[in-house]
Amino acid sequence: MFEYFPDYYPWSLAVMSAMNRGGHISEVDEACRPLRDLPDKKGPAAQDAWLTSWARMAERVERLGQADEEAGHPLSAGRKYLRAGLYGLLAERMPSHHHPRRLAVYRRAIDSFARGMLCRGDDVELVEVPFGEHRLPAIFSRAPGGGRAPCLVHFDGLDLTKEIIYAAVAEEYRRRGVSLLIVDHPGVGAALRLLNLPAVPEAELWAGACVDYLETRDDVDAGRVGIAALSLGGYYAPRAAAFEKRLRCCVAWGAIYDYGAAVADRLGGTGEPSVPGFAEHLGWVLNTPTIEETRAVAARMTLEGVAEHITCPLLVVHGENDRQIPLWHAERTVERAVNAPERELRIFRRADGGAEHCGADNGTLVVDCMADWVATKLGANPAGARPNGRKRT
Incomplete structure (x- = not known):
């Protein structure tokens, strides 16, 4: 990088x-x-x-x-x-x-x-997803071609926002005929900053709200809805897919099998943060005033006993040189997803690029991989994404 x-x-x-x-x-x-x-x-x-x-x-x-x-x-x-x-x-x-x-x-x-x-x-709408008494801010990016298109619900990670996700991925999914619902869910973006909504381990709660919302749209095929998320979303997306059965595929853009273990590594053995500001930021995200409370909530964010409930196709992408989350998180996520009809681990190597955390060194390689996989699993029509709407001959 x-x-x-x-x-x-x-x-x-x-x-x-x-x-x-x-x-x-x-x-x-x-x-x-x-x-x-x-x-x-x-x-x-x-x-x-x-x-x-x-x-x-x-x-x-x-x-x-x-x-x-x-x-x-x-x-x-x-x-x-x-x-x-x-x-x-x-x-x-x-x-x-x-x-x-x-x-x-x-x-x-x-x-x-x-x-x-x-x-x-851009063919987008700024929308709000009903979530209990709240409304989660989101960007809906519409696939071209008209009709009911497949849609990918896209969550963030620990500290990104819907806008940063949009800038990275929206165009490539549009070109492949996939709509996107990019959500500032609890713990990130406007949901945290403007609505004071902290994250909780049960990501299926807001994933279910997103699918409920998409079922009301006449430009979405609610039978072809998937989910993706990056970084901490490598826990959120598989967790959501395990318990929200309307999701037809799942992408972990950088795996997190056991966030409690990751947090313990980041905080260090003495309880003092080894990464400046990390403990304070995570405490804000989780609404946990003390390191002890932060550790306790993070320990609940594990795919142990959860990955086995994933019953849709699963793709996990991870960098060989990820300096934040070791590769074993990705390997174990795929290994334990025994009931997924298809499960694939794509490791991006140093020799090719995309090998850092969530492909930070070359995000284009990782985005192409994920977008192609999602378009295939959701039966998208890339030809419909061409400006003239015609297939090549």
């Missing part, structure tokens, strides 16, 4: 997240260059500097988009708004959730991103 910050993996990972989702290398470099020589990248001052630098770039690109829009060039404006939204979301990811500017940066970023999709003419 290209490591812009060779001495600090989390920031290098964020740089690759930008590059995999449409960021421009010169803008990314300009945002990061003032941060390169900071002596302590782990402390609050450095995290504030990160937010300030990336937010400044987001504001600049947004201003250029506004100028394009005022000049009557919505396509050019939209491309800039999407980048501005992406940069803003990457800006707000790093500091503590207590940071006084974080929420404002987040709100501006999602507004920019939404404006970008509108100006670009």
Whole structure:
């Protein structure tokens, strides 16, 4: 993986997240260059500097988009708004959730991103999925061709958002004739930041709500609905598929078989976090004020005794050089899914790329693999995704 910050993996990972989702290398470099020589990248001052630098770039690109829009060039404006939204979301990811500017940066970023999709003419809707007394914010990306298309419910991970997922995958699924419902579910995105909804281990609860919603749409074939999720979603998606039987296929984009074990590794044997800010962030996501409570909830997030209940086709993709989650999580997920009619483990090797956490070093390889697999399992019609609607001859 290209490591812009060779001495600090989390920031290098964020740089690759930008590059995999449409960021421009010169803008990314300009945002990061003032941060390169900071002596302590782990402390609050450095995290504030990160937010300030990336937010400044987001504001600049947004201003250029506004100028394009005022000049009557919505396509050019939209491309800039999407980048501005992406940069803003990457800006707000790093500091503590207590940071006084974080929420404002987040709100501006999602507004920019939404404006970008509108100006670009993407066939999307900003929708809300009823979930008890709440409504989960989501992006519905419609497959071309008309009629009832298959749809993939897409969840996030520990700290991503529906917009970041959209930027990575939406176009490839659309081209393959698959609609997407990308959801800010409890514990992430707007559900956490604006609705104060923490995550719980029972991901089938909000997965079921998503399928309920899709059953009300006349442009979705409710008999061809699958699920995918990345990073911590490598637990969420298989858990949901195990107990929500209306899901017809499942993709774990980076496996997590036992999150309790992963959290124990991350926190270290003394109970002190080995990754700066991780314990605080996870406590926010799970609404657990103490490390002991965080450990207890994380220990419930396991596929032990769960994977055996998966009865739809399962794909697990994992990087050979994943430095966050060891490969055994992927191997065990597939090994224990004994009742899945098809189960496949795709390991991305260093020699080819896509070998880092969730393919951070080359996301295109992993996205292509997943999109092809989902389109096949859900019986999508890629020919319908062509601009002229005609098959090649």
